Every structure is written in structure tokens, then in C-alpha cells.
Amino acid sequence: MxxxxxxxxxxxxxxxxxxxxxxxxxxxxxxxxxxxxxxxxxxxxxxxxxxxxxxxxxxxxxxxxxxxxxxxxxxxxxxxxxxxxxxxxxxxxxxxxxxxxxxxxxxxxxxxxxxxxxxxxxxxxxxxxxxxxxxxxxxxxxxxxxxxxxxxxxxxxxxxxxxxxxxxxxxxxxxxxxxxxxxxxxxxxxxxxxxxxxxxxxxxxxxxxxxxxxxxxxxxxxxxxxxxxxxxxxxxxxxxxxCNMKDHFNAFWLINSVPGVKVLGLLCIGPELVTGxxxxxxxxxxxxxxxxxxxxxxxxxxxxxxxxxxYPQVSSIKSFFSMVNSAFNSKRKMLRSTLQHICTSLEIEVALRNVGLPSTSRPEELTLDDFVRLHNLITKV
Structure with missing residues (x-):
């Protein structure tokens, strides 16, 4: 053998x-x-x-x-x-x-x-x-x-x-x-x-x-x-x-547009459909x-x-992931420090508050949606 x-x-x-x-x-x-x-x-x-x-x-x-x-x-x-x-x-x-x-x-x-x-x-x-x-x-x-x-x-x-x-x-x-x-x-x-x-x-x-x-x-x-x-x-x-939320609103519209069918109130959606x-x-x-x-x-x-x-709507996919990677380079630091190469600490704090986040936020506390909204704000600064 x-x-x-x-x-x-x-x-x-x-x-x-x-x-x-x-x-x-x-x-x-x-x-x-x-x-x-x-x-x-x-x-x-x-x-x-x-x-x-x-x-x-x-x-x-x-x-x-x-x-x-x-x-x-x-x-x-x-x-x-x-x-x-x-x-x-x-x-x-x-x-x-x-x-x-x-x-x-x-x-x-x-x-x-x-x-x-x-x-x-x-x-x-x-x-x-x-x-x-x-x-x-x-x-x-x-x-x-x-x-x-x-x-x-x-x-x-x-x-x-x-x-x-x-x-x-x-x-x-x-x-x-x-x-x-x-x-x-x-x-x-x-x-x-x-x-x-x-x-x-x-x-x-x-x-x-x-x-x-x-x-x-x-x-x-x-x-x-x-x-x-x-x-x-x-x-x-x-x-x-x-899926995403847009799919659910489209589904809701389609159901209500069927002749003879009317759905009152909010459409109940399983949590796995909302989050993917x-x-x-x-x-x-x-x-x-x-x-x-x-x-x-x-x-x-x-x-x-x-x-x-x-895909999530960002002004630039390349700059979005560049920002995300920079944010995680020093996970123990706050975003107002790790993203200073993009704009000032004060501008980052303002952007964080505008998306409903604390000014002391760290990268591990942000969801994908949070990062998308933050990116779209600070790239306009």
C-alpha cells in the first residue's frame, strides 16, 4: 500500500x-x-x-x-x-x-x-x-x-x-x-x-x-x-x-394596489426580513x-x-471603506480622534450628534447604517 x-x-x-x-x-x-x-x-x-x-x-x-x-x-x-x-x-x-x-x-x-x-x-x-x-x-x-x-x-x-x-x-x-x-x-x-x-x-x-x-x-x-x-x-x-426596508415598502404598496384588497395599518414584517x-x-x-x-x-x-x-447609498464606496478602516485602526480611541485626517474633531462631534450618536462614540458601537450616515455627513464638511 x-x-x-x-x-x-x-x-x-x-x-x-x-x-x-x-x-x-x-x-x-x-x-x-x-x-x-x-x-x-x-x-x-x-x-x-x-x-x-x-x-x-x-x-x-x-x-x-x-x-x-x-x-x-x-x-x-x-x-x-x-x-x-x-x-x-x-x-x-x-x-x-x-x-x-x-x-x-x-x-x-x-x-x-x-x-x-x-x-x-x-x-x-x-x-x-x-x-x-x-x-x-x-x-x-x-x-x-x-x-x-x-x-x-x-x-x-x-x-x-x-x-x-x-x-x-x-x-x-x-x-x-x-x-x-x-x-x-x-x-x-x-x-x-x-x-x-x-x-x-x-x-x-x-x-x-x-x-x-x-x-x-x-x-x-x-x-x-x-x-x-x-x-x-x-x-x-x-x-x-x-432584503432591505425599500423592499418592504414596495411590498406594502403592491398589496394595497390590488383591486378589492385594502390593508389598514402597518404591514407586519418578521424581524429576519428587516435585518436580513x-x-x-x-x-x-x-x-x-x-x-x-x-x-x-x-x-x-x-x-x-x-x-x-x-448597496447602502454612499457618495463613494472607496472613501466609505477607507473611513471604516481608519475608524478601527485604534479601536480603543474615539472616532473624533481616529477620523481627524478627514476633518476636525469638532466637525466629527457635530456629525455624530446629527446622526443621533454620542460625540464620544467608538467604532465598535456603530452599525453599518450609522457608518453610512456618518460618512455622508463628514464628506460634505
Whole structure:
């Protein structure tokens, strides 16, 4: 038996169950927000004794690595999935259907690619490792719906690749569509990947990523006035979300405009619709599902991307995020100090009061909406 197969983990069995967390506030009470309560449902993968996973889940991955004489490279953050049921759940979360165009970052041995193809998707894989790119090309050589590029995702021209593929699909099917992203990405490039993908709502409808669980929780659960609340949370909320208040007023108008139907009073809207549900924590993936086994667990998170028309209205997106990043450079300092390169402390204090915030506000106390209103005021000073 090749040396790599000697690293085969013990045969495990799996089952899936839904665990419902206790009700908790969807966000902490704030000076300008309404406290709401939601209940989160998580799909968790755990060890059990009811169903035995086929050993090919392990052996096929390890034999594929052996075929190229490869060992997972730490520098590339390579941790290969050994449990095909996790790949199936990943594709199910993304609701991949026949005819979908899917971007896969780091296809590795092609285990997730295979599930995507079986779901009827056309797959564009971006693989940095030349040996693994060759392996996936060979594996799917007879399948036209798989294309693999050997490139560093953080440096490639992904927009041009996807636009070309979507235009080709449109010429064949006669319909325009958005692509999806479904990937088990190297943990060490998670932030880079999200920063590249989320502003591309004109290309992608949703992004489903398998991330380090700590990162997933930080992006999903971080709340105001905590050390985990960072510029990346503002960035994610700016570019992803399923709805906004404008949608609800439009819905209210449509209901009242239907002949014979009249709704009196305010339209009742669930709190999850007002605040949006993105990013969404889907399920946990324990570390023993990977080879080599990482030191941390993973989790799947979904981002639903906004169209440009739904972005918060700021005079300049570039200057907005420049202001946000500057605000967090010294989190213990007040905004009237960290933003002095934009305008004077007095002008910042006046702007803060004009948006209903204390003049002593710190960055970790501001919501996305607060930052938007503050930016639009101080850039006019």
C-alpha cells in the first residue's frame, strides 16, 4: 500500500441531525435599533453508529493524491475532504440545479466537483496547485461541463472568466443567469476570497463557503461593542443581504394596489426580513472529516449577494471603506480622534450628534447604517 494510504483515518460512521439553539436576540439593543428575537437552526455533522460511510470516501481521495505523488501542502492550506456526505450537503445548501454555473475555488482531488456535476452544474474550477489542477482535468476529461484553470484565485481575473462562461451559456440557453460559488477553500485565504467575491453581485447570486468555524462564527455572530466586531463585518453587511426596508415598502404598496384588497395599518414584517439573514451559518463540519486533520473545526456559511442598486447609498464606496478602516485602526480611541485626517474633531462631534450618536462614540458601537450616515455627513464638511 502506498505510503500516503498509511495515514488513512479509522473508519467512522456519520449521521445528521438538526439542533435548535435557544432563542436569542438577533442583534444587541442599540440606540437606533429594534430588539428582535430569532431562532437559529443549525445542521451539524456528528459521529454516530447508524450509517457507515463507504470506505471509497477515504481511499479515493488518498489514492488520487498518491497518483500524483502529492502530500497536502501546508503553505497552500490544503485539507482534503474525506466525507462525501459533507460535499452533498454543501451542494444542497447552495440549491445547485441542472444548468447552474458554479465557481469552485480549490477543487483539489475533485470530490466536490463530482457532486456538483451530478447535480447538473457547469463547473469552473480555479486551482493554484498545478499537480492537482492536472489531476482534476484528467478525472473530468470526458465531461464538457467542467473547466479547470491553474491559477491563484486571489490574483486571477475571475470576472472575465465568469462573464465569458455566462455569455456562452446564454447563447445556448437563451436566458441570462447569475453564477454561484460553492467551495471548500483554504482557511488561510478566507478573508481575501470574501473581499473579492462579495462585491460581484452582478455575477454571483450567492456564495457558499466551507470555512474555519471560528471565522464563520466571527462573521455571523459578531455583535456591537465586542472585540470580534471588525471592518470585515461592515464589509459583509454592505455587500450581502436578502432584503432591505425599500423592499418592504414596495411590498406594502403592491398589496394595497390590488383591486378589492385594502390593508389598514402597518404591514407586519418578521424581524429576519428587516435585518436580513446574511451571512447565514448552515452547519458545522468536525475536523476529522479532513485529511490531514486540521487543528480546528470547519463550518459552512452562505452569503446572498446584493445588486449594486441595493448597496447602502454612499457618495463613494472607496472613501466609505477607507473611513471604516481608519475608524478601527485604534479601536480603543474615539472616532473624533481616529477620523481627524478627514476633518476636525469638532466637525466629527457635530456629525455624530446629527446622526443621533454620542460625540464620544467608538467604532465598535456603530452599525453599518450609522457608518453610512456618518460618512455622508463628514464628506460634505
Amino acid at each position: 502506498p505510503w500516503l494510504l498509511q495515514s488513512l483515518p479509522p473508519n467512522l460512521s456519520f449521521t445528521h441531525y438538526y439542533s435548535r439553539t435557544r432563542s436569542r436576540p438577533s442583534s444587541p439593543p442599540a440606540h437606533n435599533s429594534i430588539t428582535t428575537t430569532t431562532t437559529t437552526t443549525q445542521l451539524v455533522v456528528v459521529a454516530a453508529s447508524t450509517k457507515t460511510i463507504n470506505e471509497d470516501d477515504y481511499h479515493s481521495t488518498l489514492r488520487a493524491l498518491n497518483s500524483k505523488g502529492r502530500f497536502p501542502r501546508k503553505s497552500l492550506g490544503q485539507h482534503y475532504m474525506l466525507n462525501s456526505s459533507v460535499n452533498e450537503q454543501l451542494v444542497d445548501v447552495a440549491d445547485v440545479k441542472e444548468g447552474d454555473v458554479v465557481l469552485e475555488i480549490g477543487p483539489g482531488t475533485g470530490s466536490l466537483t463530482s457532486v456538483l456535476v451530478n447535480a447538473g452544474a457547469t463547473v469552473l474550477g480555479i486551482e493554484k496547485d498545478a499537480h492537482m489542477a492536472a489531476l482534476v482535468r484528467e478525472r473530468f476529461a470526458s465531461i464538457d461541463q467542467v473547466k479547470v484553470l491553474q491559477e491563484d484565485f486571489t490574483k486571477c481575473h475571475i470576472r472575465s472568466h465568469l462573464v465569458s462562461l455566462l455569455e456562452c451559456k446564454k447563447s445556448l440557453d437563451g436566458e441570462s443567469q447569475h453564477a454561484k460559488v460553492v467551495s471548500n477553500i483554504p482557511f488561510n485565504i478566507s478573508t481575501d476570497v470574501v473581499k473579492l467575491l462579495l462585491p460581484m453581485g452582478d455575477i454571483f447570486s450567492e456564495v457558499v463557503l466551507l470555512l474555519q468555524e471560528e471565522t464563520a462564527l466571527r462573521w455571523v455572530e459578531s455583535t456591537l461593542r465586542t472585540s470580534e466586531y471588525r471592518p470585515i463585518n461592515i464589509f459583509i453587511n454592505f455587500y450581502s443581504g436578502i 439573514r446574511d451571512p447565514e451559518y448552515n452547519f458545522k463540519v468536525p475536523r476529522w472529516n479532513f485529511f490531514p486533520q486540521p487543528n480546528v473545526d470547519a463550518a459552512v456559511v452562505t452569503f446572498r449577494l446584493k445588486q449594486a442598486a441595493d
